[in-house]
Amino acid sequence: MKKHLLTVAAAAGILFTSFGGSVSAHENVYTVKSGDTLWRISQNNNLSVANLKEWNKLTSDSLYVNQKLSLLAPHTHETQSVSTYTVQKGDTLWGISTRHKLTVAQLKSLNYMTSDTIYVGQVLKVSGAAETPAPSQISTVSKAQMVITEAKKYIGTPYLWGGNTPAGFDCSGFSKYVFEKVGISLPRTAATQFSGLKTVSSPSLGDLVFFSTYAPGPSHLGIYIGDNKFIHAGTSTGVTITDMNNPYWKPRYLGARTAF
Numbered sequence: 001m002k003k004h005l006l007t008v009a010a011a012a013g014i015l016f017t018s019f020g021g022s023v024s025a026h027e028n029v030y031t032v033k034s035g036d037t038l039w040r041i042s043q044n045n046n047l048s049v050a051n052l053k054e055w056n057k058l059t060s061d062s063l064y065v066n067q068k069l070s071l072l073a074p075h076t077h078e079t080q081s082v083s084t085y086t087v088q089k090g091d092t093l094w095g096i097s098t099r100h101k102l103t104v105a106q107l108k109s110l111n112y113m114t115s116d117t118i119y120v121g122q123v124l125k126v127s128g129a130a131e132t133p134a135p136s137q138i139s140t141v142s143k144a145q146m147v148i149t150e151a152k153k154y155i156g157t158p159y160l161w162g163g164n165t166p167a168g169f170d171c172s173g174f175s176k177y178v179f180e181k182v183g184i185s186l187p188r189t190a191a192t193q194f195s196g197l198k199t200v201s202s203p204s205l206g207d208l209v210f211f212s213t214y215a216p217g218p219s220h221l222g223i224y225i226g227d228n229k230f231i232h233a234g235t236s237t238g239v240t241i242t243d244m245n246n247p248y249w250k251p252r253y254l255g256a257r258t259a260f
Contacts (some may be wrong), residue, residue: 032067039176039185045071046084046125048112050183061165061180083127087118100126115260119187119196143260144206146182151223151231154178157239164188169233171220175208178223184259194218197257203230206260209244211252218254 030041038061042049052058056069085096093116097107104116110125118124151174160168164177172190179186187196194210194217203209203224210218222232228244242249 028071030069030071032063032065032069034065036063037061038063039180041069043121043123043185046082046111046123047071048183049180049185051112061177082125085124085126087120087122087124089120091118091120093118096124096126102126115198115258117198117259119192121187121192121196122185143182143184144204147178147184147206147223148225148231150181151178151225151239154239155231155241157233159233159235159238163233169239171222171233174233174239175221175223179259186259190218190221193221194254194257197259200256200258203256204258207256207258209256210254211249212254213252220252224256 030045032041038049038052038058041047042052049061051073052069052071053061055071055073083100085100087096093104093107096118097104100107102110107113107124107126108116110127154166154169154174157166157174158168159170160173161170162173163169164173166177169177172186172188172193175193176186176188187193190210193208197208200207205224205226207224208221209224209230211220211222212218213220220232222230222242224230225241229241230244231239231241233239234242244250244253
């Protein structure tokens with residue numbers, strides 16, 4: 001009878017976890033459902049894709065239904081009470097931190113953030129200690145270079161509408177895939193990347209540059225690599241490097257955004 005009661009209690013603990021209550025390291029396991037992606041799971045659970053992959057020893061972004069994923073770092077035994085906030089249009093880190101009686105530095109530490117960039121729909125942890133120490137911060141310059149180095153690995157990959165893997169990329173699928181490889185999560189489409197990231201007057205290494213092509217507004221994008229060039233998944237070229245002064249692209253340029 002005692003064993004049965006313990007089993008019921010453990011099950012109740014798991015139920016409470018799904019609603020954001022007290023989270024035990026041993027209960028914090030997620031079961032993959034149809035349609036899940038690493039990005040979606042990481043955002044819903046206030047993690048980075050890089051941490052999710054590291055903690056579960058994943059060597060690719062592939063998932064399968066009913067796969068079990070740990071949502072805590074190995075050997076984490078601390079019980080946490082966590083509250084979250086979903087970023088709305090017009091929000092800033094300062095506004096969110098003030099509303100939840102945090103400093104900007106505390107908010108960034110809770111969410112392992114290395115920049116002030118936030119985007120609509122992003123889920124931020126606003127209470128509860130971090131499960132593990134935040135990873136050592138990498139300078140913006142080196143992080144940008146990591147993005148560019150990763151992007152160049154896929155030169156020649158064919159264009160695929162809706163593609164977001166090395167089997168084929170569309171423009172936003174390419175940028176999202178590359179940035180996630182270095183631990184930075186982006187929204188999925190060109191429009192949401194344009195609206196959700198921080199505006200910069202001119203692009204620096206690793207920033208995203210946007211163009212208006214087949215439709216008004218941001219309908220194409222690439223990653224700026226310096227010397228007025230960008231790397232992108234073009235419909236006719238696949239992943240390639242292009243000069244922004246190209247007669248086709250120059251008049252269609254809309255502006256730049258940064259994820260750093």
